[in-house]
Amino acid sequence: MNILNSSTLDGLHPSVRRPPFDPTQLAPGIVHLGVGAFHRAHMAYYTQRAMGKTPEDTIAGDTTWGIRGVSFRSTAVRDRLRPQDFLYALAACDNEHEDIEIIGAVRDIVYAGDNPLVCPALIADRETRIVSMTITEKGYCHDPATGQLDENHPGVLLDLESPDKPVTAIGALAEGLRLRRDLKSGRLTLLSCDNLPANGSALARILRRYVELVDPSLLAWIDDAVSFPSCVLDRIVPATTEDDRTHIANTLGVRDESPVIAEAFSQWVLEDDFRAGRPAWEIAGVKMVSRADEFETMKLRLLNGPHSACAYLGYLAGFATIAQVVATKEFPRFLLRMMDEEIIPGLVVSAGMDVESYKLSVLDRFANPALAHETRQIAMDGSQKLPQRLLESVRSALEKSLPLDCLALSVAAWMRFVTGTNENGESIEVSDPLAPKLLDVGQAGAGDATQLVEGYLGLDEIFGSDLRQSDRFKVAATAALATLYEKGTLRTVTHYAQR
CATH class of the missing domain: 3.40.50.720 (NAD(P)-binding Rossmann-like Domain)
Structure with missing residues (x-):
């Protein structure tokens, strides 16, 4: 040819x-x-x-x-x-x-x-x-x-x-x-x-x-x-x-x-x-x-944040693509709860910005079966993506006293992922500029949620110095990670979607 x-x-x-x-x-x-x-x-x-x-x-x-x-x-x-x-x-x-x-x-x-x-x-x-x-x-x-x-x-x-x-x-x-x-x-x-x-x-x-x-x-x-x-x-x-x-x-x-x-x-x-x-x-x-900042914040938090959440939770649950993740009953409910209760109330929205329509379009786009967008691909380089995609929403939730359980579970899923071992005890290839540090924390934590959260929150180059000092976020992330270890990903997502 x-x-x-x-x-x-x-x-x-x-x-x-x-x-x-x-x-x-x-x-x-x-x-x-x-x-x-x-x-x-x-x-x-x-x-x-x-x-x-x-x-x-x-x-x-x-x-x-x-x-x-x-x-x-x-x-x-x-x-x-x-x-x-x-x-x-x-x-x-x-x-x-x-x-x-x-x-x-x-x-x-x-x-x-x-x-x-x-x-x-x-x-x-x-x-x-x-x-x-x-x-x-x-x-x-x-x-x-x-x-x-x-x-x-x-x-x-x-x-x-x-x-x-x-x-x-x-x-x-x-x-x-x-x-x-x-x-x-x-x-x-x-x-x-x-x-x-x-x-x-x-x-x-x-x-x-x-x-x-x-x-x-x-x-x-x-x-x-x-x-x-x-x-x-x-x-x-x-x-x-x-x-x-x-x-x-x-x-x-x-x-x-x-x-x-x-x-x-x-x-x-x-x-x-x-x-x-x-x-x-x-x-x-x-x-x-003249200024793109408000559009940017909405996109990073309402599209990229849930996309990363789907990648880490979906990969741990055994799904190869984002479309497979959102084809379940549990994940769309979880994502809607996270967006409606934890992310959108923390956004500053100007007149003319239709956040509700954008939110629904995100779910439709994730569900597109014509795109084989792999969870593994999106999960790469998480240390570079987490701060703007999920952690800024966490900070807004803390500042405004909003719920943050679903955000904490999304971050906990990243922590579970970068330990380098999946739910079946098989190795995960962690492709990340900070991979050696991440794997060291995972090995030292040895599956203990409290130690793992303490270790990962201590990486100031990802979490800054503020989030490790937040008892509320630390407790939520530890509970989420412990539940992932105890119940597995699918049961945990179902539990968090219905809370």
């Missing part, structure tokens, strides 16, 4: 959307760090829609916003997409329909591991006007509890020794900005697209601290020339399977080695603060706002 590329594009089935422009004629205006599935299902999708003239649009697009990608982890995405001229299929799926679109907004991908100077050079290039990133929470080399740069992070220490040969994304950004200043390449926007609270402000804080350590003279130029808008991104994008590749190949009639599968729902709320222009994302459905 032929592969998807520029020469086979015109022969695809008429039902498949093509790029509304000639991908080979795009001028690069965006450099994106971390060209994973989420970026290709979200920002690249919106950028394509903004650049070209689609059948539904009457506005001709500005095709100077092609995306040059940088991978930090491996060459896998580059190696799969390069023979395809960086074209790939995006399949948006709901319960009854699948819409396939060929995305051509990505024009090149380089691997930073081949040459530590390549990413800074792209950032300094005069054609580059936006540098965006989906490097995951751990890519920011920060302390999740405080949001500050982790100055003892191994990668940061290497970059401080050799700032002109960076190995981290933060180091590459700083070196790229230094080169850009020296070359007088003009203003720039740095756009974080990761699930961090106030992601733009977080990026600015972390980067500025790193710059203070390596070249304080750069700070004044950054203040003048660089903006850091925050944004909220929402789309469920599971890992692509070999079955997905086979299905896409059968539909297209050509082989795509790197298709992306996503839900039909997609949302992007973006602060309109760009120093050197931007694509006309609003014509593609992006909501441009």
Whole structure:
């Protein structure tokens, strides 16, 4: 079977959307760090829609916003997409329909591991006007509890020794900005697209601290020339399977080695603060706002928090996917109780924000059987995700004297998971930057809920110093973890859903 590329594009089935422009004629205006599935299902999708003239649009697009990608982890995405001229299929799926679109907004991908100077050079290039990133929470080399740069992070220490040969994304950004200043390449926007609270402000804080350590003279130029808008991104994008590749190949009639599968729902709320222009994302459905914080809080707490709860509890209960978890009777009741009684009353909601509709849409999206979103995948890197997804809701519940039993059970399920042993005594592979510490606590606790809660709450880089001092949360988490050990996950979820 032929592969998807520029020469086979015109022969695809008429039902498949093509790029509304000639991908080979795009001028690069965006450099994106971390060209994973989420970026290709979200920002690249919106950028394509903004650049070209689609059948539904009457506005001709500005095709100077092609995306040059940088991978930090491996060459896998580059190696799969390069023979395809960086074209790939995006399949948006709901319960009854699948819409396939060929995305051509990505024009090149380089691997930073081949040459530590390549990413800074792209950032300094005069054609580059936006540098965006989906490097995951751990890519920011920060302390999740405080949001500050982790100055003892191994990668940061290497970059401080050799700032002109960076190995981290933060180091590459700083070196790229230094080169850009020296070359007088003009203003720039740095756009974080990761699930961090106030992601733009977080990026600015972390980067500025790193710059203070390596070249304080750069700070004044950054203040003048660089903006850091925050944004909220929402789309469920599971890992692509070999079955997905086979299905896409059968539909297209050509082989795509790197298709992306996503839900039909997609949302992007973006602060309109760009120093050197931007694509006309609003014509593609992006909501441009002056502040994104309230949208962000609702999304982190009402979507990401319950998603993580489903991942840890669902995995422990033996479910492979989120759709399987919410197909039970117990879990939707548990999630609704947690959202209605413990999360929503702690939110600050402005006029025009329909929290009730958003809550119900979350459950519908979790139930989408077309998405095989694995509980194991979502459970990865929990130490980096827990603070913003669940612990801020815990803090709000404590502050406002709200119930918190379901939140405590969700955190206890994470604790149970990172001990490294499931309910059958089998090993769990804990994929997390703090895995050695987490497993040490689990081994020392030896299944004793009181010791385990004391040990995990003592990890200030996750829980801060406040939650270990909260007797109310400590008691609730200990009771929840003890019940998980005593009754098992399904019986525990049923019990908590009915309390």
